[in-house]
Structure formats: structure tokens, C-alpha cells
Amino acid sequence: MAIAPAPTAPRGGEPMPDDGPAGDGAATPGRAVRLLRRLLTFQTLLVGGSVVVVGYLALVPLGYLFHDTFLSGGGFSFDAFSRAYGGDSQSGSMMLNSLWFAFGSAALALLLGTALAYVQVRTDTPFKGLFFAASLVPLIIPGILYATSWIFLGDPTIGLLNTLVFKPLFGASPINIFSVWGMIWVQGLHLAPVAFLLMVAAFRAMDPSLEESAAMSGAGRGTILWRITLPLVRPAMISGALLMFVQSLESFEVPGLLGLQNGTYVFTSRIYFVLRAYPIDYGAAGAYAIGLLAIAAAGVLLSAWLQRSSRNFQTVTGKAFRPRPVELGRARPLAGAAVIGYFLLTVVLPIAVLIYASLLKYYAVPSRKAIKTMSLNNYREVLHTPLAFTALKNSLVLGVGAATVVMLLTAIVSWVVLRTKAPGRRLLDMLAFTPIVIPGLVLGLALSFVYLRSSLPIYGTLLILLISYCTRYLPYGMRYSSAAMAQISPELEESAAVSGASWFQTFRRVVLPLMSSGFLAGWVYILVVSFRELSSTILLYSPGKEVLSVLIWEQFENGQFTTLAALGVCMVVILVLLVSVAYRLGARFGLQGDSTN
Amino acid sequence: MLTVESLAKSYEDSPGRRSRRAAEGTTRHFAVDGVDFEVHDGELFTLLGPSGCGKTTTLRSIAGLERPTKGRVTLGGRVLFDAGKGINLKANSRGFGMVFQSYAIWPHLSVFKNVSFPLEVMPRASRPGRKEIEERVERVLDVIELGSYARRPATKLSGGQQQRLALARALVTQPELMLLDEPLSNLDAKLRETMRFELKRLQRELNLTAIYVTHDQSEALVMSNRIAVMDKGRIEQIGKPREIYTRPASRFVAEFIGTANFIEATVLSVTGDEVVVDCAQGRLVARQVESPPAVGDSVLVSIRPESVDISTTRRGDVPTEWTGTVVTRAFMGDVVDHIVAVGKQEIHCRSNPTVSIQPGTEVHLSVAPEKVTLVPGA
Numbered sequence: 001m002a003i004a005p006a007p008t009a010p011r012g013g014e015p016m017p018d019d020g021p022a023g024d025g026a027a028t029p030g031r032a033v034r035l036l037r038r039l040l041t042f043q044t045l046l047v048g049g050s051v052v053v054v055g056y057l058a059l060v061p062l063g064y065l066f067h068d069t070f071l072s073g074g075g076f077s078f079d080a081f082s083r084a085y086g087g088d089s090q091s092g093s094m095m096l097n098s099l100w101f102a103f104g105s106a107a108l109a110l111l112l113g114t115a116l117a118y119v120q121v122r123t124d125t126p127f128k129g130l131f132f133a134a135s136l137v138p139l140i141i142p143g144i145l146y147a148t149s150w151i152f153l154g155d156p157t158i159g160l161l162n163t164l165v166f167k168p169l170f171g172a173s174p175i176n177i178f179s180v181w182g183m184i185w186v187q188g189l190h191l192a193p194v195a196f197l198l199m200v201a202a203f204r205a206m207d208p209s210l211e212e213s214a215a216m217s218g219a220g221r222g223t224i225l226w227r228i229t230l231p232l233v234r235p236a237m238i239s240g241a242l243l244m245f246v247q248s249l250e251s252f253e254v255p256g257l258l259g260l261q262n263g264t265y266v267f268t269s270r271i272y273f274v275l276r277a278y279p280i281d282y283g284a285a286g287a288y289a290i291g292l293l294a295i296a297a298a299g300v301l302l303s304a305w306l307q308r309s310s311r312n313f314q315t316v317t318g319k320a321f322r323p324r325p326v327e328l329g330r331a332r333p334l335a336g337a338a339v340i341g342y343f344l345l346t347v348v349l350p351i352a353v354l355i356y357a358s359l360l361k362y363y364a365v366p367s368r369k370a371i372k373t374m375s376l377n378n379y380r381e382v383l384h385t386p387l388a389f390t391a392l393k394n395s396l397v398l399g400v401g402a403a404t405v406v407m408l409l410t411a412i413v414s415w416v417v418l419r420t421k422a423p424g425r426r427l428l429d430m431l432a433f434t435p436i437v438i439p440g441l442v443l444g445l446a447l448s449f450v451y452l453r454s455s456l457p458i459y460g461t462l463l464i465l466l467i468s469y470c471t472r473y474l475p476y477g478m479r480y481s482s483a484a485m486a487q488i489s490p491e492l493e494e495s496a497a498v499s500g501a502s503w504f505q506t507f508r509r510v511v512l513p514l515m516s517s518g519f520l521a522g523w524v525y526i527l528v529v530s531f532r533e534l535s536s537t538i539l540l541y542s543p544g545k546e547v548l549s550v551l552i553w554e555q556f557e558n559g560q561f562t563t564l565a566a567l568g569v570c571m572v573v574i575l576v577l578l579v580s581v582a583y584r585l586g587a588r589f590g591l592q593g594d595s596t597n
Numbered sequence: 598m599l600t601v602e603s604l605a606k607s608y609e610d611s612p613g614r615r616s617r618r619a620a621e622g623t624t625r626h627f628a629v630d631g632v633d634f635e636v637h638d639g640e641l642f643t644l645l646g647p648s649g650c651g652k653t654t655t656l657r658s659i660a661g662l663e664r665p666t667k668g669r670v671t672l673g674g675r676v677l678f679d680a681g682k683g684i685n686l687k688a689n690s691r692g693f694g695m696v697f698q699s700y701a702i703w704p705h706l707s708v709f710k711n712v713s714f715p716l717e718v719m720p721r722a723s724r725p726g727r728k729e730i731e732e733r734v735e736r737v738l739d740v741i742e743l744g745s746y747a748r749r750p751a752t753k754l755s756g757g758q759q760q761r762l763a764l765a766r767a768l769v770t771q772p773e774l775m776l777l778d779e780p781l782s783n784l785d786a787k788l789r790e791t792m793r794f795e796l797k798r799l800q801r802e803l804n805l806t807a808i809y810v811t812h813d814q815s816e817a818l819v820m821s822n823r824i825a826v827m828d829k830g831r832i833e834q835i836g837k838p839r840e841i842y843t844r845p846a847s848r849f850v851a852e853f854i855g856t857a858n859f860i861e862a863t864v865l866s867v868t869g870d871e872v873v874v875d876c877a878q879g880r881l882v883a884r885q886v887e888s889p890p891a892v893g894d895s896v897l898v899s900i901r902p903e904s905v906d907i908s909t910t911r912r913g914d915v916p917t918e919w920t921g922t923v924v925t926r927a928f929m930g931d932v933v934d935h936i937v938a939v940g941k942q943e944i945h946c947r948s949n950p951t952v953s954i955q956p957g958t959e960v961h962l963s964v965a966p967e968k969v970t971l972v973p974g975a
Contacts, residue, residue, distance in 0.1 A: 499689075506689075
């Protein structure tokens with residue numbers, strides 16, 4: 001879920017952490033030196049440096065993207081747009097697919113998520129713990145693996161659901177995962193936990209006396225649900241739906257795996273397709289990227305605006321209510337069965353089929369013959385591929401690097417935003433949140449524009465991936481850091497200053513230790529999401545610099561499904577380890593998480 | 598000696614606000630609006646006033662946590678702040694001790710570490726060695742009776758102990774000046790009273806120079822050597838507690854410190870220090886030693902409830918005696934309050950609890966001349 005900061009009018013000027021210099025314009029040499037010395041303190045250097053880095057990360061790629069799209073032919077022109085969206089480009093059906101896919105996924109996720117949240121929070125359903133286990137899916141199963149699992153399950157010819165369930169029972173194979181419907185199904189299921197967590201928060205924050213007073217007025221359970229409960233959580237539902245719409249629109253894994261091979265394009269897969277065709281039309285890719293960026297930005301801004309304007313409608317009073325659960329009575333076993341069914345379908349089945357596939361030499365429907373060929377050969381192969389270790393090492397290095405850089409940067413930036421009265425601090429806040437509207441693939445494209453041009457030897461190194469991850473996860477780091485910073489009373493810093501501590505001593509010995517739990521939570525979260533990042537990496541990596549997710553993508557393109565499955569199982573295991581460490585650290589994870597990658 | 602000269606602070610300093618203000622033609626608002634005072638060595642000086650009067654802003658300006666808009670702050674010969682010369686020493690190089698309202702105890706450090714922090718962050722040249730830091734921390738912890746808690750996490754202390762820890766942290770560097778921002782306001786009533794005397798004792802024994810901010814008038818009266826009463830960013834009166842209480846310089850001071858009866862009056866005659874005024878209830882004799890008013894001046898008469906003598910019989914031996922009727926009475930444990938209607942005015946009288954007079958009874962009120970305060974410019 002993305003919350004863009006309030007779009008206030010920028011006041012201009014570089015933020016200055018300390019109060020501005022008091023002198024007038026006419027500076028004598030002595031005063032100039034004094035001014036310079038004041039400006040060159042460690043504090044201003046560090047803070048100024050962070051501001052510059054954030055501005056660079058957020059703005060430079062976008063600048064190049066617009067420049068290369070509009071000015072590629074020498075002068076300003078819309079040529080790229082007419083190539084991209086013109087007559088025979090089939091962009092009409094592409095956009096229709098995109099919107100249909102995004103809308104369908106958001107609707108499915110919201111429907112499932114809201115229903116699950118209501119049942120979890122407001123009823124006495126059994127297996128309440130399973131809900132949260134299911135909500136971990138997007139964190140531990142990356143989109144690329146989830147889509148692969150559903151290919152194993154829903155392929156029209158070899159998919160298990162077709163061959164084992166529908167063919168014997170009905171004599172037909174109705175399921176085709178390689179369609180917009182299939183894409184909606186996979187994306188919707190993958191996003192449902194996000195909707196679930198959002199709606200759990202909304203239901204918990206609602207004052208149950210509002211429902212009780214409706215009951216006292218004589219309303220039945222259904223009427224209360226329909227006329228009181230759902231209208232009260234409507235703001236949360238609408239903003240949640242918009243965010244899931246944007247996330248689906250930006251998602252590359254699902255449309256990439258399920259739509260590319262039969263030409264069902266959406267924005268992201270279209271950009272990828274254009275960049276893989278020869279000759280590469282960067283302008284057209286840029287034009288698609290700008291179109292996608294515009295829709296995504298509109299969605300995020302609309303959602304932020306709705307969240308703000310719905311404040312007066314809120315029933316949230318800051319305390320968490322413990323409402324008396326609705327007694328399901330005879331429907332209780334039914335609800336229990338539905339919960340188990342949902343858990344089996346969305347968690348157990350995809351993981352099981354991934355494990356099953358990883359044990360086979362060639363993917364086949366389970367039979368006595370298939371079971372006889374089962375072995376651990378794929379795992380052995382994975383372990384003996386030097387590339388797998390390089391990829392794991394790269395993934396770890398990038399994850400740790402991005403997490404550290406982002407959290408340190410956002411710790412300083414959130415300090416500037418929350419603690420100083422520097423002019424332009426709102427602008428800085430907005431800059432740090434800007435990347436939230438940039439889809440991964442668009443960022444990848446924009447960065448390749450920047451560094452293909454730049455004389456710095458960054459393109460084709462791990463550094464470009466690090467820059468990309470830092471940019472993408474800046475908003476998430478910002479959210480963790482500013483939440484942690486907001487909890488520290490300013491007096492704790494002031495008392496350090498009065499005690500004689502310099503700014504840096506205060507920051508290192510008081511601020512950082514006090515925000516350490518939030519800092520750590522954000523750090524692990526960014527490590528986890530970096531681990532699964534595919535959509536920007538896919539445009540920026542170069543041979544020998546693969547990461548795990550790219551390795552999986554390559555194996556998919558080569559048709560090595562069973563090694564892919566083995567690698568995928570390894571990746572899930574690593575992610576489970578990371579996520580459980582994160583939980584140990586008390587990170588309240590999913591609520592701040594996204595799920596697209 | 599700390600000197601504060603025409604200190605002013607406005608929070609409307611951003612360029613945006615400045616231009617908006619220019620457009621609207623409004624004048625800027627000052628949280629502190631030209632404050633002057635001196636704090637002598639070894640003195641506990643109190644800034645007293647209602648919330649929003651600018652007392653905390655003044656204190657924070659002295660601490661270096663706020664940058665004032667105008668004015669000058671010096672300590673001894675050292676200039677801490679001078680708006681004209683663009684001098685603004687940072688908070689961390691002023692070398693003061695400060696106790697915050699919330700105590701601002703660092704929750705991630707132990708009791709010992711909280712106190713040793715100011716020593717550990719001293720500039721390398723003057724920083725004491727580890728051994729000395731340990732000794733000094735232990736000494737100060739002993740002074741405030743937290744010696745046995747040194748290794749505990751600071752958050753495990755009770756409210757009163759945290760308060761004393763904050764004090765220890767402020768004391769450990771033996772600062773030239775202590776700044777105390779409502780240090781007792783978070784304690785419960787009982788503990789607050791104990792800590793008042795404790796704090797006063799420490800201040801006197803260690804000969805500390807301190808500026809104390811509070812909105813609690815009785816706290817200010819008990820603890821201070823001198824009090825500055827502030828209102829709307831300005832100082833209304835500076836004086837010793839007794840002066841402030843018995844000779845308020847303005848209606849605001851009289852109202853803010855304790856309760857008072859106010860009667861509008863005109864000066865009839867002035868003979869030596871004896872001033873006779875005329876008011877709706879009749880004549881009243883006051884003894885005004887300092888700056889007696891001139892004949893014909895309109896003044897505000899302020900009389901403390903406890904200065905009013907209430908009696909069912911006429912005394913006859915006093916210069917003025919008013920007759921009224923008891924409206925209500927209130928028993929408050931250690932005192933009894935009577936509200937007496939004299940003409941149209943209700944007079945608030947406070948006496949010891951043995952006096953209790955039925956409402957409706959006719960009573961006679963008298964005030965000793967030296968207990969009558971004339972506040973100029975009614």
C-alpha cells in the first residue's frame with residue numbers, strides 16, 4: 001500500500017538542517033570564511049549529501065526517460081508515441097488487456113481479502129491462525145514462482161487440475177492459465193493477502209458500538225453488514241482497491257510468464273517485448289513506460305487523496321477495539337472448511353506442485369512411471385551449477401547492500417523531514433516517496449537510458465542493480481524510518497545536545513539506537529523484497545551478474561522447468577528463513593508490504 | 598551572571614509566511630516579545646506564567662535549542678547569542694545542564710550510562726578519563742540517592758526516580774547554569790511537594806545558578822529566590838516571592854498569583870505612605886510604601902482573601918469596616934471560605950476553620966492597611 005505524501009507546493013531552496021545564516025548579503029571575506037566553515041560541518045555535509053542522493057535517485061531516471069522518449073529524434077516530437085500507440089501496434093488491445101487484468105486482479109483480491117478479513121476479525125471461525133499463515137504467501141513465494149506453480153497446475157495440456165481433476169470427471173480441459181483470466185486468477189490470489197491485511201486493519205479500527213447500536217435498532221446481521229459495516233470500511237476498500245490496481249498494472253512476472261508466449265500483452269510485458277525485439281525501439285518502450293507511469297501515478301495520487309479526504313469519515317480513535325465476534329453457529333464447520341480449502345488452494349497446492357516438479361527429470365502428470373523417476377538430481381544440478389552460487393551471492397550482496405544504504409539514507413532523510421524546519425523538507429519527503437509510482441520495469445528502462453549514456457562504467461555491473469533497488473525501496477525504507485523517528489520524543493535529542501553532544505554524536509548514540517527496531521525491521525523487509533526483485537533487474541543485468549530471480553526467469557525461457565522448480569524451492573526456503581528472522585525481530589511485516597515481485 | 602537583553606522570538610520566520618503576512622498586512626506574532634532579566638550567581642530564578650506565555654521559549658532560547666529572532670544572551674563575559682552580530686552558540690557548546698518536562702531519559706541506556714553521557718561526549722581535550730567519569734557519576738548518583746540503581750535500565754525507575762536521574766545527568770558536568778523546564782509537573786501531588794524541598798536543598802547546598810520554568814504559582818513561591826511573572830511574551834513583574842505576592846504590579850500578576858478581590862477605586866488623599874481611596878463600598882485605607890499614586894488617580898485595589906477579617910460583631914478599632922451578608926461558605930479542610938456580598942460586590946474571605954458563619958448572616962469585614970495593595974492603572 002502506498003501513501004504518497006501531501007502534495008504541497010514546494011517552497012524551493014535546498015533544505016538546511018540548521019537555521020539559515022543570519023548575515024546579510026554583503027559578505028566581507030571574514031564573514032564568508034565563517035559562513036563557509038558553518039556550512040562545512042559534518043552535519044550539513046551528511047544531510048546535504050543524503051538530500052542530493054535522494055534527489056538523484058528519484059529524479060534522474062525519470063528525467064532521462066522523458067528526454068529519450070520525446071527528444072530521441074533530435075528535436076521534440078511525439079514520434080515515439082505514434083510508433084508505440086499508432087495504427088498497427090495493437091496497442092488498443094494491449095491497453096484493454098492491461099486495464100482488464102489490473103481491474104480483475106484488484107477486484108478478485110479485494111473480494112477475497114475483505115471476506116477473509118471479516119471472517120477472521122469478526123466471527124468465531126476456527127483456524128484463525130491459518131489466515132495469517134496464508135497472508136505470508138506474497139512474501140515467501142515470489143510472483144515468478146507462484147506463476148510457475150500455476151502453470152504446472154493450470155496448463156491446458158499438462159496442468160494437474162486439467163489432467164487429474166477435470167479430464168476424468170468432466171472429460172474436458174477447461175482451464176487455460178495462459179489467458180487474461182488465468183493471469184487475473186494468479187495475480188488476484190497473490191495479492192489477496194495484501195487486501196486481507198489492509199482490511200483486517202480497517203475492521204479492527206472500527207468501533208463495534210456502531211454495529212451494536214444498529215442491532216439495538218432492530219437490524220439483522222445481514223442488514224448490519226450491508227448497511228453499516230461495509231459502508232464504514234468503504235474508504236479503506238476503495239484506496240486498497242486502487243493500490244492493488246496499480247500493483248497489478250506494474251506487475252511483470254505474471255503477465256510475463258503467462259501472456260508473453262501467446263501474445264497477450266499488457267504494458268509491462270509489451271515494454272519487455274519491444275526491448276527484446278530487433279532493432280530495439282527505445283523510444284517506443286519509453287512511450288509505453290510513460291503511459292504506464294501516468295496511469296500508476298494517477299492511481300497512487302487518487303488513493304492518497306481518498307485516504308486523506310476520508311479522515312473525517314473515520315471511526316478510528318487510535319485504540320484497537322476487541323469486538324465481540326459474531327457467532328457463526330451451524331455455519332462454523334462450513335467456514336472452517338472454506339478456510340482450509342482456501343489455504344490448501346493458495347498455499348499448499350502451489351508449494352506442493354513446485355516440490356513435486358523439482359523431483360522430476362521432465363515435468364509429467366503423476367503416475368507410477370513418473371514417481372519411479374523421482375530423484376534429487378535437480379537439486380544436485382543446482383548445487384553444481386557455479387552460476388547458481390554466483391546468483392545467490394549476488395542476490396545476497398544486493399539485498400544487504402540495498403537494505404543498508406536505504407535504511408541509513410532514510411534515517412537521515414526522515415530526521416530532516418520530521419525534526420528540522422528546513423525549507424523544502426516537504427519536497428524532500430515527496431521526492432523520497434516518488435519511486436512508489438515508478439513500476440520496476442519502467443525504472444529498469446529509465447536507468448538503462450541513464451547509464452548507457454553515462455561515461456561512468458556502471459552499466460553491466462552490480463552497481464546499477466544496487467542503484468535500481470535503492471531507488472525502488474526508498475519509499476518503503478522511508479515508511480519504516482519515519483514511523484520509528486516519529487516515536488522518538490524530540491526532547492531525547494535536545495537533552496543530548498544540552499549535555500554537550502554534537503549533532504553526529506546525538507544521531508549515532510541516541511537517535512539510531514532508539515530507532516533500531518524499526519530500522520532493523522525495514523532492513524530485513526528490504527532484504528526480502530530485493531531478493532525477489534525481477535522487473536527492473538531483467539532489463540539491467542548482464543551475463544555473469546545474474547541474481548536468483550533472473551536465473552529462474554532464464555530457466556523458464558529455456559524450458560528447464562524442473563531445475564527451475566528445484567531452484568525455486570531453494571529460494572522459498574531462503575525466504576522462509578529470512579521472513580522468520582524478521583518475525584523474530586518483531587517486525588510487523590505484511591502490513592507494510594507489497595506483493596508484486 | 599546570566600544577562601538576557603530584549604530577547605524576542607517569532608515562529609513566523611519562513612519566507613512563505615513572511616510574504617503572506619506582507620500580503621495580508623498583518624504584523625508578526627512574537628512568542629517572546631522583548632524580555633530582559635538578569636540571573637545572579639547562586640540564585641534560583643523562576644519564569645512563571647500560564648501556558649503559552651513564552652516562558653518555555655525563553656528557556657529554550659537560553660539553552661540554545663531555539664534561535665531567537667532578536668536580542669542578546671550573555672553569561673559572565675561570554676556572548677551566547679547576539680542577533681545583531683549573528684552569534685549563536687550551539688546548544689552543545691553552551692555547557693548548561695537541563696532537566697526536561699518529560700525528563701528525556703534515554704530509554705536504551707542504563708542509569709549509569711544516562712549520567713555518564715554528558716561526560717563522554719565532552720571535547721577530547723577536556724574529557725575526563727574513564728576512571729574519573731566513573732567516580733564523578735557515582736558521586737552525583739549518591740547525591741541524588743540513586744547510587745544503588747546505577748546498573749539498572751533507566752526505564753525501570755519510577756517517575757520520581759527518573760526525575761532525579763534527569764537532575765543527576767544535568768548536574769554531572771557541574772554546569773554554570775541549570776535550566777529546569779517544569780521538572781515537577783509530571784509527578785503526583787505528594788511527590789511533587791517532597792521534590793520541591795529536595796530540589797531547593799540541592800540548589801542551595803551545591804550553590805547552583807538555576808532558571809526554573811513553571812506554571813504552578815505555589816511551586817514558584819516556595820522555591821525561588823526571584824520570580825519573573827510572564828504573560829503574552831512579556832515580563833509583567835520581577836521580584837522576590839513575597840513582593841510578587843503582596844505587591845503585585847498589575848492586575849494580571851495579582852490574579853495569577855493566588856486569588857484576590859479586585860475593587861475599582863479612586864485616590865482621595867495621600868499622606869505620607871497612607872493612601873485613602875474611595876470605592877463603591879466606601880472608603881478604604883491602604884499603606885503603600887513604594888510609588889504612592891497621586892490624588893485623583895484611578896487604581897485597582899487588590900485584597901487577598903486571607904487578609905480579610907470576617908466577624909459577626911463590629912470591631913470599631915480599624916480605619917475601615919464594611920458591612921455585608923454571607924452568600925455561601927465552603928469548608929475546605931484547613932481553611933474556610935466565605936463569600937460576602939457588600940453592596941453589589943462579592944468579597945472572598947478566607948479564615949481558619951473555626952470560623953463558620955451561616956449564609957444570610959450580617960457580617961463586618963475589615964482589612965489592615967498594609968494588606969491592601971493598590972495596582973496602578975485600573
